[in-house]
Amino acid sequence: MASVTLSRRAVLTIGGAVALSGSAVFAQTTRVAKIGLVQSTTGGSAALYGIQQKQAIELAFAEINAANTLKDIKLEAIHADDGADRGQTVNIFQRLIRQDKVVAILGPTLSNSAFAADPIAQQAGIPVIASSNTAPNLTKMGDFIFRTSIPEDQVFPTVLRYAVQKRGIKKVALIYGLDDALTRGAHDVQKKAVTELGLEQVGIESYQRGDVDFSAQLTKIREQKPDAVILGTLAEEAAAILRQARQLGFDDKITFIGCNANISAKLFDLAGPAADGIIVGASWFEGYDSPRSKAFVAAYQKRYGSSPDIYAAQGYDAAYLLAEAIRRADDVTNSRLTRDKLASISDFEGVLGRFGWSADRDATVQPKVLIGDGKSKVFVAAATS
Amino acid sequence: MLVQQLVNGVSLGAIYAVFAIGFTLVFGVMNVLNLSQGAVFMWGAYVGLEVVRTLALPLPLAILAAATAAGLLGVLSEVLVFRPLQRRGAHRWMGMVGGLALARILIGLAQEIFGTQVVRYPDNALAGAALELLGARLQLLQIVAIGAALLMVIALAALLRYTNVGRAIRTVAFSENVARLVGVPVDRIRLMTFFVSGALAGGAGVLWSLLFQSVSPFMGDGILLKGLTVLILGGLGNIVGALVGGVLLGLVEVASVVVVGSGYRDAVGFGIVLLILLTRPTGLFATRETTRA
Numbered sequence: 104m105a106s107v108t109l110s111r112r113a114v115l116t117i118g119g120a121v122a123l124s125g126s127a128v129f130a131q132t133t134r135v136a137k138i139g140l141v142q143s144t145t146g147g148s149a150a151l152y153g154i155q156q157k158q159a160i161e162l163a164f165a166e167i168n169a170a171n172t173l174k175d176i177k178l179e180a181i182h183a184d185d186g187a188d189r190g191q192t193v194n195i196f197q198r199l200i201r202q203d204k205v206v207a208i209l210g211p212t213l214s215n216s217a218f219a220a221d222p223i224a225q226q227a228g229i230p231v232i233a234s235s236n237t238a239p240n241l242t243k244m245g246d247f248i249f250r251t252s253i254p255e256d257q258v259f260p261t262v263l264r265y266a267v268q269k270r271g272i273k274k275v276a277l278i279y280g281l282d283d284a285l286t287r288g289a290h291d292v293q294k295k296a297v298t299e300l301g302l303e304q305v306g307i308e309s310y311q312r313g314d315v316d317f318s319a320q321l322t323k324i325r326e327q328k329p330d331a332v333i334l335g336t337l338a339e340e341a342a343a344i345l346r347q348a349r350q351l352g353f354d355d356k357i358t359f360i361g362c363n364a365n366i367s368a369k370l371f372d373l374a375g376p377a378a379d380g381i382i383v384g385a386s387w388f389e390g391y392d393s394p395r396s397k398a399f400v401a402a403y404q405k406r407y408g409s410s411p412d413i414y415a416a417q418g419y420d421a422a423y424l425l426a427e428a429i430r431r432a433d434d435v436t437n438s439r440l441t442r443d444k445l446a447s448i449s450d451f452e453g454v455l456g457r458f459g460w461s462a463d464r465d466a467t468v469q470p471k472v473l474i475g476d477g478k479s480k481v482f483v484a485a486a487t488s
Numbered sequence: 489m490l491v492q493q494l495v496n497g498v499s500l501g502a503i504y505a506v507f508a509i510g511f512t513l514v515f516g517v518m519n520v521l522n523l524s525q526g527a528v529f530m531w532g533a534y535v536g537l538e539v540v541r542t543l544a545l546p547l548p549l550a551i552l553a554a555a556t557a558a559g560l561l562g563v564l565s566e567v568l569v570f571r572p573l574q575r576r577g578a579h580r581w582m583g584m585v586g587g588l589a590l591a592r593i594l595i596g597l598a599q600e601i602f603g604t605q606v607v608r609y610p611d612n613a614l615a616g617a618a619l620e621l622l623g624a625r626l627q628l629l630q631i632v633a634i635g636a637a638l639l640m641v642i643a644l645a646a647l648l649r650y651t652n653v654g655r656a657i658r659t660v661a662f663s664e665n666v667a668r669l670v671g672v673p674v675d676r677i678r679l680m681t682f683f684v685s686g687a688l689a690g691g692a693g694v695l696w697s698l699l700f701q702s703v704s705p706f707m708g709d710g711i712l713l714k715g716l717t718v719l720i721l722g723g724l725g726n727i728v729g730a731l732v733g734g735v736l737l738g739l740v741e742v743a744s745v746v747v748v749g750s751g752y753r754d755a756v757g758f759g760i761v762l763l764i765l766l767t768r769p770t771g772l773f774a775t776r777e778t779t780r781a
């Protein structure tokens with residue numbers, strides 16, 4: 104470090120930096136990689152996901168900087184709150200790219216915002232990693248768009264296969280919310296998985312948002328004698344369905360299989376013991392038994408005094424993936440090189456487990472099958488073999 | 489399965505009926521459509537919940553407390569909205585908008601105080617009990633709902649027919665001016681009617697949230713539409729009509745799930761109302777305008 108033998112590239116870098124800005128004095132010792140962090144910290148329920156991701160990403164950057172993982176490169180997060188308003192997201196992306204000259208962007212919180220703002224980054228050649236967007240076809244917007252959030256269609260088939268193997272399920276009935284994009288999307292994925300596994304589909308029932316009486320649908324389903332009932336529902340609705348099924352005298356042997364939206368403490372609050380045995384799938388859960396995940400949960404709790412959720416975990420992995428790409432690029436301004444290095448990462452050991460990219464730059468990770476424990480009000484990992 | 493679906497439909501319809509009877513009573517007596525009724529229903533559910541959860545009182549007391557509180561809300565709607573509007577000679581359409589405004593205020597308050605998350609009543613023996621009958625499971629709560637609906641109709645009918653208060657209410661329903669001429673304290677009778685109407689909504693709110701385990705600030709919106717449907721089905725201002733209309737709507741909704749498919753539940757329900765209106769514009773049980781209530 105002390106010897107001042109400058110390589111040709113360093114000379115060029117410094118020269119370039121001097122030409123660009125007046126503060127190139129520090130470029131010699133530390134280089135700063137500016138990273139846009141676009142997470143909603145206001146704007147209703149989106150803020151719940153946004154704050155978790157922002158905190159987890161800032162935790163990751165602090166750890167990486169403290170450990171000097173990138174040697175002379177320091178990561179600097181420039182956070183901006185879009186208030187869950189996609190017009191704001193577009194403005195923020197433009198400012199981060201044109202004014203702040205970030206090398207990459209982490210976010211945004213909502214899929215809707217991503218569809219509005221990501222094309223700007225794509226055009227400017229700035230890599231984006233989403234950690235809470237789960238809408239289909241998100242990464243098809245362009246080759247600079249990546250994501251660590253795992254959509255339903257990567258999780259549900261594994262869950263269903265588990266249920267078929269362990270419980271010998273042959274006949275299924277499905278119930279879903281007719282007028283909600285989230286529940287409809289879950290239902291489409293579920294239906295496809297049922298067909299692909301060659302299960303017999305004995306009935307499909309639906310309901311509308313705000314419905315609380317499911318007894319007519321459930322009575323009909325009971326008559327069809329399915330081995331499992333598949334729920335494309337929000338947590339509140341799943342809870343009501345589980346409860347009313349018990350009240351109608353559903354056989355205990357009938358398995359309920361839920362979707363991503365059912366993974367919520369609300370399910371247990373509302374369903375009580377009726378939530379016992381419900382099977383769901385997730386890319387991560389707090390009790391996931393891996394050293395990397397346990398260390399993350401402990402560090403997050405220590406720094407923020409609360410438990411991380413799935414979005415925090417996905418954000419944390421996104422931050423480490425980006426850091427690895429910058430390390431490999433050994434450059435803090437070349438966003439195209441950073442993108443290529445990011446795409447080249449495979450076998451990354453993250454909080455979610457072993458990571459890779461699909462052809463469409465979606466993270467591929469082994470889904471975890473979880474089973475509801477109504478008594479202690481948590482999901483526990485299913486014994487997979 | 490048929491028996492079970494009948495049970496499902498009748499118990500759902502019984503709650504519709506209790507709600508609609510309060511609705512139709514105010515309409516019959518005052519010719520006013522009180523659109524804050526849904527919000528009063530929701531507040532009844534929350535008052536009952538707080539009584540059970542915070543004060544740890546038994547369920548029957550919770551229903552009583554909820555009905556009383558909701559009755560007072562009904563009185564409030566007369567004092568704050570309907571009476572001032574009538575005194576100022578407002579058109580009765582304005583009463584509808586006034587009631588709607590009151591409903592929004594009540595919903596906003598509930599959101600602030602209780603939050604927007606769905607909550608439920610704590611587990612209790614009443615909610616879990618059930619008996620097997622002809623291969624169907626009849627929950628104790630469903631019996632309570634059906635029984636309560638019947639009881640309320642009989643009590644209300646008796647009140648209207650055999651008591652002085654009842655006679656006074658019917659006189660006001662016939663004509664406020666005539667009632668004043670014969671010395672009926674019209675203002676007091678109106679307040680009483682609003683109290684009974686609110687209490688019925690509040691009682692229905694508790695029954696509903698016990699049966700379906702779901703309490704939220706927005707729970708009144710759906711039942712308001714169902715109440716309107718029943719009101720029209722049974723004939724405006726007709727109490728027996730509201731009972732029969734309520735049960736009928738419950739059965740139609742369940743039948744539409746069984747026969748047509750669950751996606752069309754509301755479409756079938758409201759479609760039937762349209763059909764009935766086309767063939768019988770005054771509802772199934774319409775009495776002549778002059779002898780209403």
